Amino acid sequence: MKKLSTLLGASLLSFSCLVAAPIQAEETQVPSTINWTIPFGVGGGTDVWARFIAPHLTKNLEGNPTVVIKNQPGGGSITGTNLFYKRAKDNGQDILGTSASTLFPFMLGDKRVRYNFDKWLPLMASPTGGVVYVQPNLGVKSAADINKLDGVTLPFGSQGPTRLELPVLIAFEMLGLDVKPVFGMKSRGAGRLAFERGEAKIDFQTSSAYLNSVVDLVNNDKAVPLFSLGVLNKEGKVVRDPAFPDLPTFQEVYFEKYGKQPSGEAYEAYSKFLAAGFAFQKVIFIPADTPSDVIAAYRKGINAMLKDPTFIKESAVQVGPYVNVEGIDAAQHLSNALNISPDLYKWVAQWLKTKFDYTL
């Protein structure tokens, strides 16, 4: 049932976007105060992202509305998102900021999830990338030496089987690496600490964390980067990450090792969760019933913001050199990512059960 509604939700989402988008703006105001619900605590990644964007939104939206960030943490963002689904007003006053941990439980059919993306439109999505790296004492200098890792058990500090690491764990398996995840890390940062202690032999960080904390390790020969997760281009194809142009993508490494392009259910699952977790890591949603002229005003403001040179400059520093997706593009790609077929769902559930003894 859950899967069916997921499917239905995703298709409705894309449909409603196509309907809503072409209606042109009249002179209707965005409310003077916008409540931006962030279903995470203060100081977390999504919160910092929202607080970085908020002043730019104020600057670029018509009438320069005040943007108030409302943190509603709990349930790894499920609680706050449920509340938003139930209570958000559809006059343009309420918007929502989500992260991978909002999309994953929805895709995995978590029974606490009461939200459905058919009632919301994505206004903009901020992508991120990620890099996998290993200890230097394994004798690996780059991804070209990946065969040297065959038969080596690689402990990996992870938050949990259904967290942001999910696609990365699938990637490890596809590459035939013997990765032994140790769950219960409080954050990706805690996983990195385990790596720095030498407990973990392989680790993975999102782009900004990698740039800030791991590049130093690499320069001091304390870590060797293997590959990046790549980014989706406009056509939805994976290309090299602009932040790490020298690193091969997962697909390149796979091709190198097996001489063929990755495919099959594992790869399909990998791609979906990669898109939801990274290409659309942070999304701004607005209730779809919001008057279309107000939505158009939002779109205009966001479009102006994304073209604003100060925003582009500061954004490159804060989140990396990624292009934010907006409007119909965002809706289209997002609904593709969220659309998990019953067969694929079965595969993921089976994989989690056999691999980690985790029951969905």
Place this chain on the structure above:
Amino acid sequence: MIEFLSALDQILSIGHLTYLITGVLVGLVVGIIPGLGGIAGMSLLLPFLYGMEPSVGLGMLMGLVAVIPTGDTFTSVLMGIPGSSSSQATVMDGFPLAKKGQAARALSAAFLSSMIGGVVGAIVLSVFILVARPVVLAFSSAELFMLTLLGLSVVAALSGGNLYKGLAACGFGLLVGTIGGAPATGEFRFTLDIDYLYDGIPLVIVGLGIFALPEIVSLLVKDTAIASSKNKLGHGLGQGFKDVFANLPLVGKSSVFGSLIGAIPGLGGSVVDWMTYSFALNSSKDTSQFGKGEIRGVIAPESANNACASGSMIPTILFGVPGSGSAAVFLGGMLLLGIQPGVSMISTHLDLTYTIIWSLAMANILGAIFCICFTRPISLLTYIKFSILTPIILTLILFAAYQATRSLGDFILLGVVASLGILMKGANWPRPAFLIGFVLSSGAENYFFQSIQFYGTSWFSRPGVIIIAALIVIGFVLPPILKKRKEAKLADASDAEKAVAPAEEKQTMSYADLAIVAVFAVCGGYALFDVWDMAKLTRSFPIIAIAIVLFSVVMVIFKSVREKHQMTAAGLTPNLVYIAGFFGIAYGYYLFGFICTTFVFSLVFLRLIAKASYIKSTTIAVCLVIFLVTLGRVMHVDYPEGMFDEYLLNAIRLIV
């Protein structure tokens, strides 16, 4: 060295100081109002923070974060409400001191020790940060697990002579702490399919329920002022300072210990107060006054918690991994200022690091001075008839509880935990043991499985593990030996008897005891049934906790059967009636709207039950509403809106 002095020069500039003081004032307000914590303060400062000069912004943030453990002492001492998780141990002796009419003494001692603790922490930080990286990295999951064991071993000292009761309470705390997702597998346990329980029970709720509400209810039953006996020590400010100077070695040890524990990421500051508390207990000649108003029981945790806040800056600055809740807030602020934590903070940005450290020291000093100025007037509150204060305190508690997850579940759970708290208080079961078990539960489980998975069985031979294990053994063996030597020294035999006075209490058994035993046994049994079929890594730890609970409960029963005891009435009926009333009122706050109910309830309660005059009742009720509305507007705090609040707020908006 140049950076060190230039940073000092910088923070002494007018601009920097102004922002620092702003941060300190916000931090104090946020600390004083229970349940808010650094996060609310941040939301107030953040709009200014963005785009600020980094060193100035850091000073303001540091001011905010550093003084929260100073400000939260007020409610801990005066009302028995732990202002935040770092001042739970302060309640143990601070509140009894207030009841003795020595609130000012307890507060001034607390503030002075906070100041010293904070400054010592800053000094430790400034030296340690340069060499801390390898030390912090030396603490792997195995050492962290041993540290949680060290924390748990404190329970023995806090059990007040009845080890099995302490063990049972601690085991139950461990069990309650396992509610929610299992760290090793991500599976959920004991959620009863209630959304609220998936996240586990918030610490704030447990702290408020187990300590604050039972105290308040029993004061209500007595209906006197908090300070039931007249203070014979003058206003007590000077006495508090004297107490601190008389116990300087304790202050020093607690501060250094606090800052080192704070420096280890992953343990958090929530137990450091209990560890130093038990340390004070073990190192005191006369332990009879602990829990009844012993000033050393206030000085030790207060020195440690500010020092811990300083120490927790080390992993935050060096690794970007926050060591505590308020450090996480600080980290968020750093990122917003565009400063990235990491090694660069001691290589290229050393000046910023020293700015942080100087601001930390300065904030601790300023914060303590501000607090001391307010101590005298505020401590007069304890002389007011308690029923007058009740609506204010109840509103504060409900407010604090609601900030935990902002749902009705907060209120319900608070009532449930408070019922347990009342039973435990009535039957003299050690409540700190329960709290410590609860706090350390997830850490103990998580680090245990992590160390097994990373190191297999070889983790036990790591040098760090052996050292901490030795410390734990010393903690068990040394105090009894010292005590025996002391007792031998004491010629006066009657004094020695006083020290083991709780032995007498063992022989009474009340219905409250039976109720607790029944609750523990039933919950343990149910939990065992519930968790039996789950994955091995999901069920192992809860089963250990259940085993501790059931074993101790059996021993408690066995002991009471074997020893002669008297069956006494618990005398808790009025308390339980009040708790039933609490459920009703809390639901009213949720159903009708928080602000409206505050107004109506205060008015009715003050006029009809406290028998205050109309003018007095109305003034208090109106002031409470103004307080809540202002807080809501300034800090964007949310309340349950209920049926009527929206109309009330709209009406207020029309006027103001």
